[in-house]
Amino acid sequence: MDLFHALTDDEGGLSGLDRALADFVLENVDFAMNASIGDFAARAGVSPPTVTRFCRRMGCKGFPDFKVQLARLTAVGLRYVRPEVLTETAQEVADDVLANAQAALFQLHRQVDLAALEKAAGLLRGAEFILAFGASGNSSMVVNELQNRLFRLGCRIAASNDHNMNAMLSAAAQPGSVVFASSFTGRDRALVHCLELLRQRSVPAIVVTRSHSPVAAAADVVIAIDLPEGTNIFRPTSTRYAYLAVVDMLANLVAYADRPKAAKTLRAIKEDLVSHRDGDDSQPLGD
Structure with missing residues (x-):
């Protein structure tokens, strides 16, 4: 029992x-x-x-x-064992979720390593091909979002959310490739194995993860996110807002690193959307 x-x-x-x-x-x-x-x-x-x-x-x-x-x-x-439920009404839940999202972004703003961001963006913009590795729910979302942001800037990128596939892609990675990986705990052993394979092949790896973790130790560029988790086990982690903010920062830096290339791809996408969906250019670039 x-x-x-x-x-x-x-x-x-x-x-x-x-x-x-x-x-x-x-x-x-x-x-x-x-x-x-x-x-x-x-x-x-x-x-x-x-x-x-x-x-x-x-x-x-x-x-x-x-x-x-x-x-x-x-x-x-x-x-x-003794889960705390401090919020029950829609108003309390809304206040709690939004306050924790704001706190996560505020703490990220105070701790983000700008030099690591710039180095990561330079690697991404200069890569011939980008592989984005995630697994489980949150990291899968993060790397899929990176793919969603970077392809429209003219980058060649593919996201993978399967540990076995990530290992095979790492073993087959070629010079000119760059890997971006996400791990909320920094303890993903399968990802550490991938990073070790990449290091053997001299393929640079960027990770967003906890500092001083096994994943961080195996990477070339670490964008550290060290945020405390609350005691409410029922509320989705607010840390993911910080990870998504890092993706947006990287995408913006990649776009600015080669504005003509980014603008050309964005313009081509927007032209198709205006012609077949919007009728004007005031809507978001993608749904």
Whole structure:
């Protein structure tokens, strides 16, 4: 039995006493993991045999096994055991999401490495071909957005969101290529392997990731983003706004590095859109 599922009792199957003991555990996780059965029973206001029977109904062999299972449960973080819900109404959620997005951008503005941005933009503009590596949800979005920004500036770029494909592309990368990669944790071992392959082939790699991480150590140019994550596990990470802002900064610098080339491609795209979709030039360049 999954201990978290048993303690939270989403199906409402616990008796009154078991429900009270489960609530006591969830509210006093640190104490429950370290207490003796006697101390636990005394603080919970029950007898030690009652505690043992409760542990067995939770799917454990006894109180010692219960503590082991509880420790495993908390290894993923107490915020996933006792999730905080500080916002519920649409107004509260809107305020929370927007405030955290603004905070992420403000903190990025204070820490962004401008020299790394300029070096990365120079590599991207000078590349014969750009490979953009991401995986999982957020980094996939980031590298797809980089492709969306750079192709319209006349860059040859392809995004890949599969670890195996990324490794094969790294092993086959040719001189003149540049790789851009994203990793929100900096602990993506598969990406580190790709970066090591690229280094062996003297293909430069730009990464946006946490500083002093394995991914950062394996890259040539690091655009570090070190933002704290909040305790609300239900709100999507606000860090992705900072990553998207870095993509926009790079795209803008790449465009300015060769304005005639960027303007020529942008004009060709806009001409087609005006002719077949808009009828004027006031709409965005792409939906």
